[in-house]
Amino acid sequence: MLSIRNLSVSIGGKPIIKKLSLEVREGEVHAIMGPNGSGKSTLASVIAGRDRFDVDEGEIEYMGQNLFKMPAEMRAREGIFLGFQYPVEIPGVSMANFMRTAINEKRKYLGLDPLSGAEFLKLMEEKKKIVDIQSKLTKRSVNEGFSGGEKKKNEIFQMALLEPRLAILDETDSGLDIDALKVVANGVNKLRRKDNATVVITHYQRLLDYIIPDFVHVLFDGKIIKSGGKELAYELEEKGYEWVKKEAASNQ
Amino acid sequence: MADKNDKLLKEVGSSDYKYGFYTDIEMDQAPRGLTEDTIRFISAKKNEPEFMLEFRLRAFRHWKTLKEPEWAHVEYPPIDYQDLIYYSAPRKKPKYESLDEVDPELLETFEKLGIPLEEQKMLAGVAVDAVMDSVSVGSTFKETLAEHGIIFCSFSEALQKHPDLIKKYMGTVIPYTDNFFSALNSAVFSDGSFVYIPRGVRCPLELSTYFRINAANTGQFERTLIVAEEGSYVSYMEGCTAPIRDENQLHAAIVEIIAHKDAEVKYSTVQNWWPGDKQGKGGVYNFVSKRGICEGENSRISWTQVETGSAITWKYPSLILKGDNSSGEFYSVAVTNNRQQADTGTKMIHLGKNTRSTIISKGISGGESNNSYRGLVKTSKNAVNSRNFSQCDSLLLGDMCGAHTFPYLDVGNKSSIVEHEATTSKISEDQLFYCLQRGIDMEGAIGLIVNGYAKEVLSKLPMEFAVEAQKLLSISLEGSVG
């Protein structure tokens, strides 16, 4: 579904991702772990199409298409969803209006008729249950005045509405208490299907107790220095990142 | 056929007015230029009472002593006032036989705004051959108003039927000596509207739908007068979301509002005069004087405006808060794109005790446009305990436009509190990317964010216009980010 080959990315001449490769297939859940500043969020942004980064080399193929040839909104309409680490506030724009616009833009792109107001409301009610989101939140402006937990739930709620094929969740667990974490994880699990894939970016193993990954990758200094199964996450939790760094260093 | 359509047009516009916009008298065009004879000609053609002619002449004589103001942050080639035609017969024949003849770009805009087909024809000046709902709306509308003793008619009609009211109130809020354009308007105004709400009456209708239809034929020098007697209420809506193309380049209207004790007047405008092409050629110059006076205690007037049109806008809907405890509000969204220039804002003059005013202004500039907020808040020595809060924000789209904020605060007593806040920023890249990531394209994202930004003001508009105004904002900004 997604294949990243030999990707190097920099910002203002400063290299952030260095020759990274990653393969994600349908139905899989990948966890990318790593300490702060290792390039995790940059990787997520580059896949979603943020243009502030310079792609120096490599390629990303998504569903057989060159991702770099698609602007951000096309990627979204083709099913890439980014759950933001820091969802931005958009004052005055109601959640309902925002999501209806997004869904109808996608439907238009796919050659479908737009949802009517009633249809959209029905859909929204349905999806609210998945993340246990309160009705009043959808009437408020996008993320404005939302608590940290509400913002993260709201991301999953949007994911439920947009039904992506590839969801990238950037530190969706940060700042969540255990109850909110369960709600978010539960939402993600409910949305799992055979034909979609999820990339979970986190630096705690905690989330992975609830979202069981098929693969765990350790990202350090812009490179994946170790990959393994879900046990790797426990190992990291126990021993920290140091041993992986050392192992990587000795391998070179 | 053409005649029949013509009649229909007239009815739609003026319903059963005897001396409305579209009288049956065959009228010639006034000769080019402006002299006392022109004014006598206009007054005679309109069969005006003597006092009106005298008023016009006094205004004209004063106007001749004035110079065109230069202080606004706008630039335009000099206007030759002797090269204009100050009076011409209302358009008799539809310009086009069918919509196919109309500029497709204009039609596209109509489509985007969701304007019904029949109305599109009206607005574009196409012969109308279907019975429009608006006619019936128009007449039931009149009946309802009459039941409440509300007068709502053209200025010309009011001059014939209610000369005393006109004489009593006209020019009391904006005297012809006020400024260059008010003097000009007072001398040559063509027509306009008159609204009178009797004591204790709450106008049951938004005075709006009607004007939506009529707006296409509004004159070059309009004059509106709204009088709200003690304890009355009215919400008045003027303007049109459809881009109005007009061969008259200069528009200098006057709006006067008088609110007596405990009365409330809400005045909303959506203004979308033709801004000219992308190079700014051919657009309308909109130099308007609007002012209201809260004459009585506890009276309240609010101005809400959504300005997206005109090549040049020069407009400061103002309020004189004379009655104790009176309050005034000014809510404005001004959008400029391409080569548009807008210098707009308000004046809040606090004279009475415990007077309150609120100013919320949202300027949005794109393209190579310039958008200025200019506002005065003044509290006199006697306006004790008065309060003002102003929030004037500017949003810049693109790096070739300008956004300016020129507030003037004059405070003359110790117990008043006057606060002004303003920010200028560009549209946030994070917000844009968030929208893009959800599959919304750039223009859609800008439309959403800008509408959100302006929501505080849009929410003050009457419901049906708020929806149109939202669409209008998005459309106005197309191509603003270069």
Add this chain to the structure above:
Amino acid sequence: MKERLIELYNREKDVIRGSSSPLVNRLRQHAFTRFRDKGFPGTNLESWRFTDLTPLLNTEFEINLANRFGNIDTEKLFTCDVYDLDTFSITILNGWFVHKYAPLSKLSDGTIIGSLAKAMEVYPELLDQYIGRAAKPDNYEMAALNTAFFQDGLFIYVPEGVKVNKPIQLINIVDSPNPVFLQPRHILIAGKGSEITLVHCDHSLTHNVSFTNTVMEVFAEEDARVDHYKIQNKGRNSALVTTTFIRQEKNSKVTTNIVTLNGGFTRNTIDNEISDKGCVSDHYGLYLVDSNQHVDNQINIDHASPGSLSNQLYKGILDDKAKAVFSGKVLVRRHSQQTEAHQNNNNILLTDDAKVNTQPHLEIYADDVKCSHGATVGQLDPEAMFYIRSRGLCERSARQLMMIAFASEVVDKIEIEALRKRIHSMVEKRLKGELSICDQCVLHCNSKEPTTFNIDLSKL
């Protein structure tokens, strides 16, 4: 007055010119023509709408075109009594540089400090590189007048890399039995990477009538840092018009801080041109005025280059029939992206006869900017007042506390500790009505007629 000045210029051209360079004299002639054509600024000009000079110009002012002082013992004239304030002190008396030893000193590190008249004689090439480069007589009428007539003032040149270790203290004294019209000119050149602090005190020793029209040009070259403090404590019959032109080069930092404690008529204009990136430009001001005093602060910041930061904070308390005008203008030019500019003016009125006109203006032509402005006129926050009183303070003390806190925001920006403490205590005295004119900021003058100024807190 205008006619007299024109006549005087034409008659005494040679005296005025003195030893000025041909360049300076060309500037004079140009400025004179401008003054001759436009005269004094009138209230018909936007920037003078609320400040009327005309009543001040009716006096038969004396204009002295020759320095009658020469060497005098400046220490006898005054002694600075600010404890711990260690400065290099300079005196201008009635517009002329006065000195105990030499009119112009060159320090071992190359720094030149002294009389402008002398500097024009000794360093004409150096002066020609700077003088008139920052001033804009075409835009500022009073600067044009000064440019036509100036003869003396303070000259400071700080060479590249030199960090002047002591603040320079300029004491501007007006002491004349007859009404005098003075036009000193000051030039401050801070070379690349240099640092200098100037404490600029304006005083009158008596309540005699005077009119001072000062122009100062400040050049902050690359990486230079200039701190400019102005303490204005003048008699009620004095008129003070100051116009400061600041030109900033790359990465320079300029701070001004004007504290106006007293003055009959005060008009301060700052014109700051930011001509390269990385500059920081901070302007603070505090005015505490009463009786019929008039204070007008005009700040024009021109972001002519991208990537700089400017900040304005002016605060004032007005009593009696005092009047204050604030006009801040920030211009961000088309290509000046990544500009950050903030502007704030807060006022407290104590009576219904006091008046404030405030105009914080933004003119912005670039989109990637962060600009904000705010202005308030009002009273002390009743919530805060209540809070303080609920802790057992009487209303009067609560007011004093709040007012002092209000003023402190500006005073706290003063970086010289001794001066900051001094100003704090003066502001406190001023607000408690205990500040008299002989209790001046940095002088100890033994005036025979001490006058107390009183901002009456009970009126709040």
